[in-house]
Amino acid sequence: MAQLLALDPLLAGDVDLAVVLIVLLKTVIAFTLLLVSVLFMVWFERKAIGDLQNRIGPNRAGPFGLFQTVADGLKFFMKEDSLPDRADRRIFVLAPYLTAVPAFLVFAVIPIGGDFSGDNRGVIRIFGHDTLMQLADPPIGVLLILAMSSVAVYGIMLAGWSSGSKYPLLGSVRASAQMVSYEAALGLSVVAVVLTAGSLGTNAIVASQSTWSWNLWVTGLVPFVIFVIAGTAELNRPPFDLVEAEQELVGGFNTEYSAFRFALFFLAEFMNTVTMSAIIVTLFLGGPSGPVLFGPGWLWGTVWFSVKLFGFLFMFVWFRATLPRVRYDQLMDLGWKILIPLALGWLLILAGRQVGADAGWNPVVVPLVGVVGLAAVFGMIALALRAATRLRALDEEVGV
Amino acid sequence: MVEVVVFAIAAVVILGGAVGVIFSRNTVHAALSLVATLFGIAVLFVAQEANFLAAVQVIVYAGAIVVLFLFVIMLLGVDRDEDIDAEPLVGQRPAAYALGVLMAAGLVAVVTTSTVTGVPSFAARWVRDGDDVSQIGRLLFTDYVFAMEITSLLLVIAVVGAVIMARTRPGPQIDADEVVPVLPGDHVDHDDEADEADADDEVDAS
Numbered sequence: 001m002a003q004l005l006a007l008d009p010l011l012a013g014d015v016d017l018a019v020v021l022i023v024l025l026k027t028v029i030a031f032t033l034l035l036v037s038v039l040f041m042v043w044f045e046r047k048a049i050g051d052l053q054n055r056i057g058p059n060r061a062g063p064f065g066l067f068q069t070v071a072d073g074l075k076f077f078m079k080e081d082s083l084p085d086r087a088d089r090r091i092f093v094l095a096p097y098l099t100a101v102p103a104f105l106v107f108a109v110i111p112i113g114g115d116f117s118g119d120n121r122g123v124i125r126i127f128g129h130d131t132l133m134q135l136a137d138p139p140i141g142v143l144l145i146l147a148m149s150s151v152a153v154y155g156i157m158l159a160g161w162s163s164g165s166k167y168p169l170l171g172s173v174r175a176s177a178q179m180v181s182y183e184a185a186l187g188l189s190v191v192a193v194v195l196t197a198g199s200l201g202t203n204a205i206v207a208s209q210s211t212w213s214w215n216l217w218v219t220g221l222v223p224f225v226i227f228v229i230a231g232t233a234e235l236n237r238p239p240f241d242l243v244e245a246e247q248e249l250v251g252g253f254n255t256e257y258s259a260f261r262f263a264l265f266f267l268a269e270f271m272n273t274v275t276m277s278a279i280i281v282t283l284f285l286g287g288p289s290g291p292v293l294f295g296p297g298w299l300w301g302t303v304w305f306s307v308k309l310f311g312f313l314f315m316f317v318w319f320r321a322t323l324p325r326v327r328y329d330q331l332m333d334l335g336w337k338i339l340i341p342l343a344l345g346w347l348l349i350l351a352g353r354q355v356g357a358d359a360g361w362n363p364v365v366v367p368l369v370g371v372v373g374l375a376a377v378f379g380m381i382a383l384a385l386r387a388a389t390r391l392r393a394l395d396e397e398v399g400v
Numbered sequence: 401m402v403e404v405v406v407f408a409i410a411a412v413v414i415l416g417g418a419v420g421v422i423f424s425r426n427t428v429h430a431a432l433s434l435v436a437t438l439f440g441i442a443v444l445f446v447a448q449e450a451n452f453l454a455a456v457q458v459i460v461y462a463g464a465i466v467v468l469f470l471f472v473i474m475l476l477g478v479d480r481d482e483d484i485d486a487e488p489l490v491g492q493r494p495a496a497y498a499l500g501v502l503m504a505a506g507l508v509a510v511v512t513t514s515t516v517t518g519v520p521s522f523a524a525r526w527v528r529d530g531d532d533v534s535q536i537g538r539l540l541f542t543d544y545v546f547a548m549e550i551t552s553l554l555l556v557i558a559v560v561g562a563v564i565m566a567r568t569r570p571g572p573q574i575d576a577d578e579v580v581p582v583l584p585g586d587h588v589d590h591d592d593e594a595d596e597a598d599a600d601d602e603v604d605a606s
Binding site for chain 1: 454464
């Protein structure tokens with residue numbers, strides 16, 4: 001209890017008013033930061049896509065159209081909130097919150113600053129108390145991220161079902177199938193990171209990557225690529241946005257939603273984009289770790305974190321502007337037949353390397369033997385599959 | 401104090417969810433009540449400092465298994481309000497009541513007559529305040545490795561079985577208008593000449 005609920009392990013034990021205030025302050029800061037970054041992200045995405053498509057984008061509300069999102073948000077609040085006749089009322093109302101709440105909870109375990117250079121573990125002092133620049137650092141941080149991403153499926157699934165209309169239902173069935181299949185690849189690439197870092201806590205994972213030993217190259221790039229692809233599918237963003245393929249499904253699972261409830265879905269979608277970028281930065285790019293050039297170290301942590309985060313936010317926007325949507329069977333083939341076996345095989349090689357390092361074996365020979373062994377197994381399976389296909393074709397010809 | 405409050409809230413959520421599972425007329429509502437129960441149990445795990453079990457509870461049960469339940473409910477279209485007055489099995493209702501009362505009586509008897517000794521169990525060597533993830537991992541891969549391997553074998557068998565059952569046989573494409581036998585050996589009514597001819601062709605081809 002104390003570990004998970006005392007939102008900061010360093011504060012467990014002597015809980016006084018200052019501790020409560022610090023936790024409250026951190027909650028408010030994390031929530032505001034996420035909301036502001038979502039406002040900025042919506043504006044940035046529209047503006048960047050405008051530039052990429054050689055048009056101007058929003059430029060009326062405020063300087064450079066910066067207040068466009070605020071204006072849109074206000075409009076959502078003013079609109080009539082319609083409830084379809086055939087909708088399942090209770091679930092229809094509940095579904096938007098089921099997507100928005102997990103999106104926020106994930107952000108609570110992301111370290112957004114702190115000095116990780118040398119032996120520092122991102123600890124800062126505030127009001128005479130040591131604390132971390134993240135809302136909570138539970139010992140199961142990464143598992144919490146995975147749990148919340150699997151809970152987020154409910155919101156989309158139930159929104160589509162409770163609308164009582166066929167296009168939302170189709171959209172939500174697609175969405176849940178997609179999210180459930182890509183969660184496997186996502187989880188397997190996270191296991192590679194956990195294996196290298198030796199801990200499930202996000203703070204420990206970041207600390208293990210200080211002094212440039214980023215998981216990006218320590219785990220050999222493959223888990224990173226798999227995580228980015230699976231993460232994009234998990235977010236239902238282009239090129240994997242079959243959930244709201246407007247040419248086929250009108251608007252997908254949120255077709256029947258309007259006003260504030262639609263705004264919640266919209267908010268959750270962009271919150272998820274920001275948190276997924278933050279997770280990638282935390283797991284693979286060392287989070288806030290980076291060189292301290294001058295002045296206070298914790299400030300530089302936030303600067304490095306923001307720079308890395310912005311890179312991935314732009315990547316997601318770039319994906320959307322560049323890549324055409326994949327077909328549904330291609331999506332499933334990519335997930336089940338390529339990403340999951342690849343992630344599993346790579347995990348085996350990494351585990352072999354870890355065992356070799358513990359036993360003091362040659363660090364070059366072990367992965368090589370692993371690759372050769374896996375290639376042999378893969379070749380045998382491919383041969384067996386081809387033989388089975390040929391036999392079946394033969395059966396058909398002979399007419400047995 | 402904190403533990404009591406957490407337990408009380410979690411208990412209300414768990415029992416409320418369990419009652420909802422039984423009394424919901426709509427199967428989707430029942431499945432969602434089940435999710436509430438599973439979340440409450442996860443909170444209780446956290447209260448016992450079994451953080452890993454809590455996370456696994458949410459990921460596996462709330463995140464995967466109930467999602468599959470909902471999938472089946474939505475795809476098979478059984479999500480209408482069920483008519484629970486019809487009784488497909490005669491006498492099942494009194495039998496269920498009797499068994500329920502018996503179970504409750506047994507539970508009350510056990511709780512009232514037994515005392516809590518506080519002796520740790522023999523099976524699990526659990527170091528309190530230790531890292532629960534590494535402890536579970538070490539036990540799984542040393543003492544209980546046989547049970548774990550057997551379980552994974554069972555899962556592999558289940559997957560292979562599902563693939564074999566789901567495999568479509570190569571053959572002539574089924575026409576949407578054509579009447580097809582539900583089970584092998586079923587008699588199929590062909591009501592016009594064209595269908596007869598088609599059927600004859602198929603016999604020839606095979």
